[in-house]
Amino acid sequence: MKNFDINEDPHRRFNPLINEWVLVSPHRAKRPWQGQNETISTEELPKYDPTCYLCPGNVRANGMNNPQYESSFVFENDFAAMKQDEIIFEDDIKHTFFKAKPEQGISRVVCFSPRHDLTLPEMEIADIENIIRTWQKEYTDLGNIKFINHVQIFENKGSVMGCSNPHPHGQIWAQSSLPTQVEKTQNSLKSYYDKNQTTLLEDYVKAELKAGDRIVIENDHFVALVPFWAIWPYETMIISKRAVNKITNFTEDESTAFAKILKQLTTKYDNLFNTSFPYSSGIHQSPTDGLIHPEWHFHMHFYPPLLRSATVKKFMVGYEMLGESQRDITPEKSAEILRQLSDVHYKSLVK
Amino acid sequence: MKNFDINEDPHRRFNPLINEWVLVSPHRAKRPWQGQNETISTEELPKYDPTCYLCPGNVRANGMNNPQYESSFVFENDFAAMKQDEIIFEDDIKHTFFKAKPEQGISRVVCFSPRHDLTLPEMEIADIENIIRTWQKEYTDLGNIKFINHVQIFENKGSVMGCSNPHPHGQIWAQSSLPTQVEKTQNSLKSYYDKNQTTLLEDYVKAELKAGDRIVIENDHFVALVPFWAIWPYETMIISKRAVNKITNFTEDESTAFAKILKQLTTKYDNLFNTSFPYSSGIHQSPTDGLIHPEWHFHMHFYPPLLRSATVKKFMVGYEMLGESQRDITPEKSAEILRQLSDVHYKSLVK
Numbered sequence A, B: 001m002k003n004f005d006i007n008e009d010p011h012r013r014f015n016p017l018i019n020e021w022v023l024v025s026p027h028r029a030k031r032p033w034q035g036q037n038e039t040i041s042t043e044e045l046p047k048y049d050p051t052c053y054l055c056p057g058n059v060r061a062n063g064m065n066n067p068q069y070e071s072s073f074v075f076e077n078d079f080a081a082m083k084q085d086e087i088i089f090e091d092d093i094k095h096t097f098f099k100a101k102p103e104q105g106i107s108r109v110v111c112f113s114p115r116h117d118l119t120l121p122e123m124e125i126a127d128i129e130n131i132i133r134t135w136q137k138e139y140t141d142l143g144n145i146k147f148i149n150h151v152q153i154f155e156n157k158g159s160v161m162g163c164s165n166p167h168p169h170g171q172i173w174a175q176s177s178l179p180t181q182v183e184k185t186q187n188s189l190k191s192y193y194d195k196n197q198t199t200l201l202e203d204y205v206k207a208e209l210k211a212g213d214r215i216v217i218e219n220d221h222f223v224a225l226v227p228f229w230a231i232w233p234y235e236t237m238i239i240s241k242r243a244v245n246k247i248t249n250f251t252e253d254e255s256t257a258f259a260k261i262l263k264q265l266t267t268k269y270d271n272l273f274n275t276s277f278p279y280s281s282g283i284h285q286s287p288t289d290g291l292i293h294p295e296w297h298f299h300m301h302f303y304p305p306l307l308r309s310a311t312v313k314k315f316m317v318g319y320e321m322l323g324e325s326q327r328d329i330t331p332e333k334s335a336e337i338l339r340q341l342s343d344v345h346y347k348s349l350v351k
């Protein structure tokens, strides 16, 4: 019998945001890998690609022309997962097993830059501030639509994440219901707020800053950290220090600080394996259902799949799908690695 | 305004097993695909591969030799995610945000056959019955160990699912806690059973057999269906008709019927895209915590990633990770496609 050592012994950690556990196997990073390798494109991209449906002036799938946009550009997704049609529907409560209801929604694509070859870490702070303003405008505009109660801003980056076009862009899916993960989060935030009159994430950020070992970046208004309960090897969260519940409530200073931490974090990611680091990221914030939501606290999740190198990812498969998420490196170790990486993008050194 | 048509209109469906919703976008299957294609090995495999660490007689990573096994063969995973060491641990309830506890477990590999080149659909019924007997023995042996309260039997098949070796094999992760997904399922099963005195899945199977349109295969003792709330394009469940709560309670007839439906379902899968169909599968059944568990009802989940062809999978990424799972084809359509596929393996026709 030995005493529990969280850095060495297999254990489970609890995620209070969604009330789920994760299995952590610190010793398992050593196992050899004989499995699938990802193909990562190392091709130099042109500033403008005549075949790209997101570049300025080009034609999209629906036959429409993109404008000659100069900063960001937003358009309606041509193959949206939801539609705006109002549907007549009688709730049939007899159906225990066949419960379904129509869902209204709008789905948009946000081009981050007219430049085909630039990703977030390679952009200027002013350009990222402009993306933040675009997100604010979309959150407001979509949120103001009567049937929209939730606005999900996210980015799939890299072909490993199902992204079919390297042109820097994200998406927004706005809809009438709270999506499952958001509802779970809201339930946790709400019960914490009702009990403590502070937001869960305000107290969590304080506890993390005190602990220190999972912090990746800190500035005046934001913290980037590997959450104690992270699932993905290099998963992070950007959390506002102030209990601000939506992006439209940022002060000017907060917007700039957010732009800076976004650039720094994504630069560190690229520097980790000297590759354009794939991830899915997205913002969790107050629903747009017209209620006040003091329990909500702005944060952004980054879920990157890579584990060992630019080509070896973590597979969330059998045990993870049927049992629970499992990780092979401690969050503290990942945070240490990310923290020590340079803020200067590797490509700018090569040039 | 139009009336809700579940076959045409975007909607959400509810999964009563884990209390989560899924977004269904029936119209979205039509969108073009320009993204990542998977590489699927079409290489003919030898019956015996001298470099395979699972083939009979060969040497494993830890230096040990596999026996000259003739049916199935079980060994302890050389790179297990959990360990058997007993760990001294004082629960520190002060930690709201840093909740962790040591986890004890055992992880085993189950080789399904000495033949390197055979997968489930290509095996004889007698061989699959033998795998079922092995699962029964492992469930009993592991379940009898004092610190083991849950035995997760699963298979990762194909390199897309992180499987590094085509030699037919599955895994068993047995541990002291109920994994997250199992705990969620148990909560639903329990509250249904307490209310109705029948198992949720007994009533669900009856309702599905009556509806008919999601059934893929039915025999005397088992049903294979695409659940109403399926997430993956061709996700299925095999459910026992009788409310049997664990694999060790199968009658001889049930074991044979289970072997048959396993062979049929995996054959249909292979025939879908004329490929060795990748998936993660696993059995959910009663925990081994010494309690009775009348609420549990044996079932097996199949989570296959492919969507359009042998090389184009569904990406569960940005919206799915941050919002909720989303599918592009209705479960009814998937069931119809699978139902109509032949039971005769495509490879046996070529020969």
Ligand SMILES: O=P(O)(O)O[C@H]1O[C@H](CO)[C@@H](O)[C@H](O)[C@H]1O
Binding pocket: A314, A315, A316, A317, A318, A319, A320, A326, B156, B161, B162, B163, B164
């Ligand atoms: O089969 P392996 O090599 O143990 O590992 C595979 O299955 C495990 C259980 O689902 C996952 O944790 C790993 O990420 C995956 O690569």
Ligand SMILES: O=P(O)(O)O[C@H]1O[C@H](CO)[C@@H](O)[C@H](O)[C@H]1O
Binding pocket: A156, A161, A162, A163, A164, B035, B314, B315, B316, B317, B318, B319, B320, B326
């Ligand atoms: O960017 P696309 O082509 O809309 O699609 C991508 O992101 C969506 C939202 O996460 C997913 O549903 C798709 O599976 C993925 O391929």
